[in-house]
Amino acid sequence: MKEQKGQNETPQPDGVAIRVENLHKSFGELEVLKGIDLTVRRGEVVCVIGPSGSGKSTLLRCVNLLEEPTSGSVTVAGAEVTDPDVDIDRVRRKIGMVFQAFNLFPHLTALENLTIAQRRVLRRDKAEARRIGRANLGRVGLTDKEDAYPAQLSGGQQQRVAIARALSMDPELMLFDEPTSALDPELVGDVLAVMRALADEGMTMLVVTHEMSFAREVADRVVFMDDGVIVEEGGPEQVVAAPRHPRTRTFLNRVLDPAAAHVGEVPDGGPHDARIDR
Ligand SMILES: Nc1ncnc2c1ncn2[C@@H]1O[C@H](COP(=O)(O)OP(=O)(O)O)[C@@H](O)[C@H]1O
Numbered sequence: 001m002k003e004q005k006g007q008n009e010t011p012q013p014d015g016v017a018i019r020v021e022n023l024h025k026s027f028g029e030l031e032v033l034k035g036i037d038l039t040v041r042r043g044e045v046v047c048v049i050g051p052s053g054s055g056k057s058t059l060l061r062c063v064n065l066l067e068e069p070t071s072g073s074v075t076v077a078g079a080e081v082t083d084p085d086v087d088i089d090r091v092r093r094k095i096g097m098v099f100q101a102f103n104l105f106p107h108l109t110a111l112e113n114l115t116i117a118q119r120r121v122l123r124r125d126k127a128e129a130r131r132i133g134r135a136n137l138g139r140v141g142l143t144d145k146e147d148a149y150p151a152q153l154s155g156g157q158q159q160r161v162a163i164a165r166a167l168s169m170d171p172e173l174m175l176f177d178e179p180t181s182a183l184d185p186e187l188v189g190d191v192l193a194v195m196r197a198l199a200d201e202g203m204t205m206l207v208v209t210h211e212m213s214f215a216r217e218v219a220d221r222v223v224f225m226d227d228g229v230i231v232e233e234g235g236p237e238q239v240v241a242a243p244r245h246p247r248t249r250t251f252l253n254r255v256l257d258p259a260a261a262h263v264g265e266v267p268d269g270g271p272h273d274a275r276i277d278r
């Protein structure tokens with residue numbers, strides 16, 4: 001990853017990229033996050049796994065204040081985003097976000113999708129934005145697609161454009177929310193390969209995923225969430241390969257062998273439906 005030294009950079013001597021403390025989030029009566037504590041250090045890859053409805057997306061959305069936490073604190077890249085006086089746009093610029101849906105502009109080419117925010121938000125001139133955009137299309141293996149429109153690209157290629165778009169903003173860290181869940185199975189591998197390369201380059205990544213092989217091979221840490229709490233957290237060799245908590249085991253059995261799900265199994269994670277959202 002390119003080192004970005006903006007004039008407003010907050011020093012992070014403790015090496016922490018994301019710190020979430022006692023985070024609660026309710027939607028009306030529904031308490032979705034029930035006291036989450038999570039630290040992601042710079043350069044770390046943390047995968048969040050857990051059943052549908054457990055609060056994974058809400059957690060990610062609280063990290064970049066797409067949702068306002070009900071209580072608790074969230075610090076990102078040295079700035080407390082839950083501080084009412086924070087310049088949230090400045091903090092958000094440091095966070096690359098990749099969702100399940102690619103959200104590309106259909107009327108713009110791949111390269112134009114990469115340059116528009118650079119020009120508007122970072123005020124880069126056209127030539128520089130195109131140069132940086134092309135470099136990032138190269139990083140995701142799509143050099144030859146710069147003039148293609150989203151409709152001319154496969155889902156996997158569109159998702160790689162979305163990753164390149166996020167990278168073009170020089171993020172300090174990246175949040176991924178099930179980036180491969182909407183893809184046909186044969187297209188998942190190319191997207192995961194790009195994410196793996198980013199991880200190898202030292203990018204700080206918080207990734208919600210159901211791709212257990214990715215979590216096992218790439219994550220420094222895996223966090224299992226269920227019903228608004230972190231049930232289990234540790235290295236992938238522990239959480240994925242040798243889970244301690246019965247809820248983690250039940251979940252992993254379902255993900256790793258979906259055909260065998262429901263047989264004699266009662267969701268033990270609470271009142272919500274424990275489907276896997278893919
Ligand atoms: N904006 C919202 N308003 C009301 N309820 C919401 C909203 N966003 C999420 N929820 C609810 O919060 C719970 C957790 O959702 P979510 O964070 O998307 O879970 P996950 O990503 O783990 O599937 C679900 O019950 C969901 O319906």
Ligand SMILES: [Mg+2]
Binds near residue numbers: 057
């Ligand atoms: Mg989700």
